[in-house]
Amino acid sequence: MESMEHLYETYAQTVYKFLYSLTQHAELSEELTQETFYQAMKTIHHFRGDCKMSVWLCQIAKRAWYKELSKHKKRNSLTIHELEFPLPAGQNIEADVLQNEEKLAMFRLLHRLDEKTKEVMYLRLSGDLSFSEIGEIVGQSETWARVTFYRGKQKMMKERERNGS
Numbered sequence: 419m420e421s422m423e424h425l426y427e428t429y430a431q432t433v434y435k436f437l438y439s440l441t442q443h444a445e446l447s448e449e450l451t452q453e454t455f456y457q458a459m460k461t462i463h464h465f466r467g468d469c470k471m472s473v474w475l476c477q478i479a480k481r482a483w484y485k486e487l488s489k490h491k492k493r494n495s496l497t498i499h500e501l502e503f504p505l506p507a508g509q510n511i512e513a514d515v516l517q518n519e520e521k522l523a524m525f526r527l528l529h530r531l532d533e534k535t536k537e538v539m540y541l542r543l544s545g546d547l548s549f550s551e552i553g554e555i556v557g558q559s560e561t562w563a564r565v566t567f568y569r570g571k572q573k574m575m576k577e578r579e580r581n582g583s
Contacts, residue, residue: 422455422458422459422462425455425458425471425475426455428471429471429472429475430451430455432472432475432476432547432551433451433454433455433472433475433476433479434447434448434451435544435545435546435547436476436479436480436541436545436547436555437450437451437454437479437482437483438544438545439540439541439543439544439545439546439547440480440483440537440540440541441483442525442540442544446486450479450482450483450486451479453482454475454478454479454482455475457478457481457482458474458475458478461478469554470554472551472554473554473555476555477555480555523578524574527574527577527578528540528574530577531570531573531574534556534566535566535569535570535573536570537556538552538556538563538566538567538570539567539570539571541555541556542563542567548560549563549564549567550563552567
């Protein structure tokens with residue numbers, strides 16, 4: 419079995435990206451990444467090798483995220499204040515406001531999707547994961563992940579058209 423230090427060096431970025439795609443919050447993602455590797459260290463003897471190590475770690479990360487959600491009794495991982503970004507020098511404030519409004523509208527549309535579709539969309543858009551990796555994480559095929567992402571995009575576009583955005 420690989421040393422925990424080697425596991426961390428190899429998979430920490432993947433776990434962090436996965437958690438960031440769920441939380442949309444950098445500090446919380448970092449904390450949960452640390453918790454994930456702590457839990458993995460405690461339970462490494464249970465790893466049977468049925469799946470990739472990254473998938474096993476992402477499953478632990480997902481449970482850590484759900485535990486965090488239940489602890490705080492909230493389902494909405496993003497607040498309006500967390501969507502605000504500092505303005506780069508020389509950028510037009512009006513353009514920045516419009517961009518933030520577009521992001522907020524996109525997250526509202528994402529939030530309306532069913533849980534599985536929302537998870538696939540977040541993993542792809544924020545986690546920068548491949549469809550193959552997404553399929554492994556959620557326990558489905560790569561094709562299922564692709565189709566779910568495509569259908570989620572279609573639902574969001576129809577909803578946007580319906581709202582006249």
